[in-house]
Amino acid sequence: MKRKKINASNAPAVAGGYSQAVDISSFERLVFVSGQIPETSEGELPVTFKAQARQVWENIEAQLNACELTKDDIVKVTIFLSERKYALENREVRDEFLGDLSPALTVIITGIFDENWLLEIEAIAAH
Numbered sequence: 661m662k663r664k665k666i667n668a669s670n671a672p673a674v675a676g677g678y679s680q681a682v683d684i685s686s687f688e689r690l691v692f693v694s695g696q697i698p699e700t701s702e703g704e705l706p707v708t709f710k711a712q713a714r715q716v717w718e719n720i721e722a723q724l725n726a727c728e729l730t731k732d733d734i735v736k737v738t739i740f741l742s743e744r745k746y747a748l749e750n751r752e753v754r755d756e757f758l759g760d761l762s763p764a765l766t767v768i769i770t771g772i773f774d775e776n777w778l779l780e781i782e783a784i785a786a787h
Contacts, residue, residue, distance in 0.1 A: 661687040661786055663735065665762055677755050678765035682735045687786040691733070693723045695740065695780040697773075709746050709778045713753035716781045721757075724785055731757065733785040736764045740780045742772045750779065 666681035667674055674680060696719040698712035699705050706712045721731055737758075741750060750767065763783075772780055 661685075661733075663786075676751055676765075677758065677760070677762055678737075679762045680764070682762075682764045684735055684786045689727075689729075689787045691724065691727045691729060691785045691787075693720055693783040693785065695782040696720050696723065697780055698777050705776055709749050710753055712778050713750060714757075716779060717753065717757040720781060720783050724783075727785075729785050729787050732761065733787045734758070734761060734763045734783050735786050736784040737766070738782045739765070739767045740772060741767060741769050742775075742778045744769050746778060 662685045664683040665679040666683055667679060668681075671680060696716050698715045698719075700715060706715050720734075724730060724733065737754075739750060739754070741747065747767070772778070
């Protein structure tokens with residue numbers, strides 16, 4: 661797969677570790693990962709936002725691994741936060757997990773299905 665990060669010079673600059681667009685070509689597969697929740701496989705829910713965020717990313721990684729992909733194959737992420745106050749912590753944990761990957765990214769502040777979940781994340785991967 662060929663991946664090219666796009667940040668057009670005549671559009672607003674990015675304000676974090678993401679790309680305005682990701683151009684992929686010569687790929688064989690697309691995998692769409694449904695919104696992952698901050699619960700363990702045993703149904704346990706971490707208490708803090710950072711712990712919930714780390715659990716969500718672990719769940720995304722588990723889904724990708726089940727498809728024989730890795731986080732390096734992620735090209736698009738949509739993050740749903742329950743409250744704006746989690747934006748900075750969200751970025752910190754996202755950067756911790758993704759490193760320099762810089763996928764296309766959208767963050768939405770919205771009501772979450774379960775009021776105890778502080779976030780939910782969905783992803784698209786290509787390989």
